[in-house]
Amino acid sequence: MQFQQLQYFVAVAETRHFTRAADLVHVAQPSLSQQIKALERELGADLFLRARGNITLTDAGEALLPLARRILADADTARHEVLELVQLRRGRVRLGATPSLCTGLLPDVLRAFHDRYPGVRLLIEEGGSHDLVRELARGALDLALVVLPLPTPSPALTTVELLREDLVVVSSPDAPRPGHGRRTVRVADLEGERLVMFRHGYDLRELTVAACRAEGFEPDFAVEGGEMDAVLGFVRSGLGVAVVPRMVAARSGRGLRVTPLARPGLHRTIALAHRSDVAPPRAARELQRMLLER
DSSP, X not given: OOHHHHHHHHHHHHHSOHHHHHHHXXXXXXXXXXXXXXHHHHHTSOOEEEETTEEEEOHHXXXXXXXXXXXXXXHHHHHHHHHOOTTOOSOXXXXXXXXXXXXXXXXXXXXXXXXXXXXXXXXXXXXXXXXXXXXXXXXXXXXXXXXXXXXXXOTTEEEEEEEEEEEEEEEOTTSOOTTTXXXXXXXXXXXXXXXXXXXXXXXXXXXXXXXXXXXXXXXEEEEEEEXXXXXXXXHHTTSOBEEEEHHHHHHSOSSOEXXXXXXXXXXXXXXXXXXXXXXXXXXXXXXXXXXXXX
């Protein structure tokens, strides 16, 4: 099995078209087809069902695809690791983080990292913890900032707790203060409040909804489906209130009233995750160190 054959296989699997796949990997279409057939002969199984205008994966192809992607991703990581100079003047870091952490935690750390290593490219992917765990597992990310507990715990990942953050309630200063004007709000006080809610798959959505249900009520959504910036904008406009991390509220600037949650309150635990079977590249290890020492 040749590395090049796996590249061609993944290209066909993603494009579902031999000619487009050949263009993608910059090779003549007959050469690509020959290499795919050679790979099938070596594996003893067809990888594609070939019908005119319709290319689909066989069961063998479906089984091979995630493994091939991981092999290619690991090889790409190895290539970048070797290319890094001793002084970290080159390289890249692929970091995943939830949108709220991109807003609250990362700006200062990434600025410090960039000032120290200006030649290292920072590639940031935003997503929920579930999506980030999947991207880590297939080798598309070097590190990820995720919310614990993980939606699907994986022994293939190593997690290190980074911080425990309080959640607060934000509202428009022009709207009535939530919790009947008290300085702190209980989760039970959110019953009857119109909530601005994040999209499905957002960690804060699941946490907030679960907390409301634990108090015996279903939250009432004024609007739902937004990312962090949209949610804060909707709250500023007076559409409703939202539960957000304290760090995000502190960075949000004017136009928001911040009300703490009464004890025991709501919290979330942030962890730094990476694959257990592959050491992160050197540049990623340096960013990991800076995050842990922040």
